[in-house]
Amino acid sequence: MAKIIPARLPQPKPRPAPGPAALKRRRAALARRAERPAPLIQPPVIETAHLTMGPCTDADTEAFMDFCATDRSRFLGGPSGRTDAWRSVAIHVGQWHLRGYGTWWLTDKATGKPAGRVGLWHPEGNDEPELSWVIYAPFEGRGYAAEAARAARDWAYTTLGLDTLVSHIDAENTRSIRLAQHLGAAPDGVHTYDHGAQVTIWRHPGPDAL
Amino acid sequence: MTDALHTARLILRPPVPGDWDAFHDFMMSDRSTAFGSHKDLAKAFRSFAAELGHWQIFGYGMWAVTVRGDDTCIGLIGPWTPPDWPETEIGWMILSADIEGTGIATEAARASIKHAYDVLGWQTAVSYIAPGNARSIRLAEKLGAVLDPDAPRPAADTLVYRHPKPKDIA
Numbered sequence: 001m002a003k004i005i006p007a008r009l010p011q012p013k014p015r016p017a018p019g020p021a022a023l024k025r026r027r028a029a030l031a032r033r034a035e036r037p038a039p040l041i042q043p044p045v046i047e048t049a050h051l052t053m054g055p056c057t058d059a060d061t062e063a064f065m066d067f068c069a070t071d072r073s074r075f076l077g078g079p080s081g082r083t084d085a086w087r088s089v090a091i092h093v094g095q096w097h098l099r100g101y102g103t104w105w106l107t108d109k110a111t112g113k114p115a116g117r118v119g120l121w122h123p124e125g126n127d128e129p130e131l132s133w134v135i136y137a138p139f140e141g142r143g144y145a146a147e148a149a150r151a152a153r154d155w156a157y158t159t160l161g162l163d164t165l166v167s168h169i170d171a172e173n174t175r176s177i178r179l180a181q182h183l184g185a186a187p188d189g190v191h192t193y194d195h196g197a198q199v200t201i202w203r204h205p206g207p208d209a210l
Numbered sequence: 211m212t213d214a215l216h217t218a219r220l221i222l223r224p225p226v227p228g229d230w231d232a233f234h235d236f237m238m239s240d241r242s243t244a245f246g247s248h249k250d251l252a253k254a255f256r257s258f259a260a261e262l263g264h265w266q267i268f269g270y271g272m273w274a275v276t277v278r279g280d281d282t283c284i285g286l287i288g289p290w291t292p293p294d295w296p297e298t299e300i301g302w303m304i305l306s307a308d309i310e311g312t313g314i315a316t317e318a319a320r321a322s323i324k325h326a327y328d329v330l331g332w333q334t335a336v337s338y339i340a341p342g343n344a345r346s347i348r349l350a351e352k353l354g355a356v357l358d359p360d361a362p363r364p365a366a367d368t369l370v371y372r373h374p375k376p377k378d379i380a
Contacts (some may be wrong), residue, residue: 054265061267082294087256090263090292097227097262098255123259125252160243194252 041096043104043119046155048147051115053104060105061089063114067136075173076134092117101160103132106148108139115139118148120156120165125194129156131165131204133179145179153183157207164206168199177202186210211269212329214320222273222288222318223256224265227304229274229283233258236305244343245303261286270330272301284309288322289330296362298332300373302349310311310345316352327376335373338364347371354379 046053056207068085076088096102103119116136122129127183131153133145156162168191180202188203215222235331246252264271270290275285284306287355290299301325302342326332337355340344347369355371363370 056267059283083292086292086294087260090260091256092259092263094259094262094264097266098259100232123252124255194250195359 013200018146025182026028028055041100043096043102044159046104046151048151050109050142051144051148051151052109053118053148053151054107056089056093056105057114060107060117061086063136064089064117064134065199066180070137071135073134074169075176091123092121093124099129101129101156104148104152106135106144108144113138115144115198116148119146119152126191128164128166129162131156133167133176146182149183150178153204154210162207167202167204170199181206212325215273215325217317217321219278219319220314220318221276221278222321223276224271225261225283225286229260229286230258232283232305233261233286236303241307244304245339252266264290264292266322268308272303273318273322275314277314282306284313287315287318288328296364297334297336298326300326300335300337302337302346302365304349305347307376319349319353323373324379327379332376334375336361337371337373339369339371340370341367341369 042055043053045055054204065082066083067073068076068080068088069082071079073085078085080088092103099119099120099122101122103117103121105117106115107113108115116134116139118133118135119131120129121132131149133149135145153165156165163207166188167176167180167185169180177200184205185202187200189201190198191201193197211224213223230364234251234254236242237245237257238249238251242248247257261272268289270289272286272290274283274290275287276282277284280339285302285304287302288300290301293305302315302319311317323335326335336358337346337350339350350371353373355373358370358372361370361372
């Protein structure tokens with residue numbers, strides 16, 4: 001990496017302490033800045049029959065932390081406490097900035113409630129983006145995961161121009177395996193995580209096959 | 211959201227995706243042994259993504275420290291407040307070895323603490339430090355922080371350094 005520090009750093013200049021008027025001006029400037037929205041990379045909003053797929057809200061964060069407290073999160077490394085669960089939310093939010101793609105937060109249109117998190121997960125160490133899905137307990141068995149996964153897969157193929165996608169699924173996660181089959185995916189080898197755990201790679205049909 | 215903090219020598223700005231290279235090089239180096247992402251690419255990616263996510267979720271987070279006139283991120287210093295975190299924390303990662311002994315980390319940490327008190331309205335600030343992280347302990351002490359043995363902490367062996375309160379810094 002290039003050397004980044006100039007050989008001679010500028011030395012701090014002694015500055016007079018600001019008076020009350022200067023402090024007031026400074027506070028006002030800070031308040032004005034606080035009102036300016038930040039430029040952020042957000043997931044595009046996608047509407048499906050029963051779901052709105054969009055960026056993460058406070059309600060999504062709360063619902064995900066609740067989900068992670070339950071045994072339903074066991075295939076994501078749970079159950080976990082709120083700090084760890086929040087960290088997963090922050091990672092997925094930050095991934096959009098780093099990759100330009102990521103996961104969507106699902107809202108059930110009928111009730112307005114958070115329903116899950118579905119989309120592309122691609123941390124360093126994985127060779128290719130993975131289509132992943134989480135549906136919260138109250139919305140299980142309605143086909144929501146398939147609905148959102150199809151929409152995310154279509155977006156990846158049409159907007160990103162990907163020609164293939166995989167899902168990593170634990171051999172004991174029978175519900176997810178059924179969903180992968182339902183989506184037309186087929187086993188395509190094994191992925192070994194750094195910590196040693198192994199999952200089946202399920203490869204989805206490419207855009208030409210859909 | 212505050213766009214940036216300016217000090218005599220530095221500009222502290224929100225981290226951007228382009229800071230990944232500096233973060234990555236630090237985490238893969240021998241200087242990051244105190245961090246869970248040390249020499250672990252998968253964990254380092256998650257840590258850096260979480261830095262960006264923290265900013266988007268709360269509108270503040272650890273600042274990318276840059277020297278005026280050079281936008282390269284040489285450190286991440288500032289607020290870290292996940293839910294259920296025991297207290298409001300000022301964290302730091304000094305990415306560049308070149309700034310050791312320059313007072314830059316102290317200058318940046320002071321600015322971020324002042325911003326946390328004045329703008330974010332914090333009443334107290336702590337730093338959680340791995341035992342044995344001598345460089346980090348020196349920085350905490352230079353900032354006037356003192357060991358608080360009774361404070362709650364995220365992990366049993368973590369050291370808690372409490373910074374001077376707003377009323378105690380001019």
